[in-house]
Amino acid sequence: MSEITPDDAAQLPDVTLTAAGSEREVNLRQIGVPAILVFHGQDTGDAALEVNKAVRKQYAGADEVFIASVIDLRSFPRMFRSMVQPVLEKAYHNAAGRVPAEADPADLVVLLPDWEGSVHDDVGVKGSTEQAAVIVADREARIVCRDQSENLAEAALAAIEDLSGV
Numbered sequence: 001m002s003e004i005t006p007d008d009a010a011q012l013p014d015v016t017l018t019a020a021g022s023e024r025e026v027n028l029r030q031i032g033v034p035a036i037l038v039f040h041g042q043d044t045g046d047a048a049l050e051v052n053k054a055v056r057k058q059y060a061g062a063d064e065v066f067i068a069s070v071i072d073l074r075s076f077p078r079m080f081r082s083m084v085q086p087v088l089e090k091a092y093h094n095a096a097g098r099v100p101a102e103a104d105p106a107d108l109v110v111l112l113p114d115w116e117g118s119v120h121d122d123v124g125v126k127g128s129t130e131q132a133a134v135i136v137a138d139r140e141a142r143i144v145c146r147d148q149s150e151n152l153a154e155a156a157l158a159a160i161e162d163l164s165g166v
Contacts, residue, residue: 021093041129074116
């Protein structure tokens with residue numbers, strides 16, 4: 001079910017996450033372009049691929065629409081992070097190898113570990129390890145859509161198309 005929020009609604013949290021593989025620092029409040037964040041866990045990651053594929057057909061560049069996975073890893077105790085990190089880096093490198101040669105993989109493959117689940121909590125996403133969710137924000141990081149249905153790609157595209165200037 002898609003929830004469209006008013007313009008004065010919540011913003012993405014003012015938090016900086018480090019992308020797995022590229023080590024790119026991403027402050028969610030300072031992205032500067034429309035953003036689609038796919039919230040998921042280990043078993044719901046396919047949703048991120050579906051959203052990416054659908055959106056990139058219409059908006060090829062990260063300068064048009066930023067897309068990132070926010071991966072709920074709170075179930076992994078701190079002592080297991082050193083085992084999880086290489087798995088995330090391998091996923092990044094596998095996906096980066098499929099990015100067109102003229103593109104920077106760090107712009108198009110953004111895997112943001114949410115080790116404590118705090119970003120999930122801040123935006124009100126629950127249960128993304130069972131059912132992925134998508135949050136769409138405008139250029140000013142205001143949340144304009146929240147969806148946790150089976151049709152995340154459709155919800156994300158509809159929300160992006162509704163934003164002016166895209």
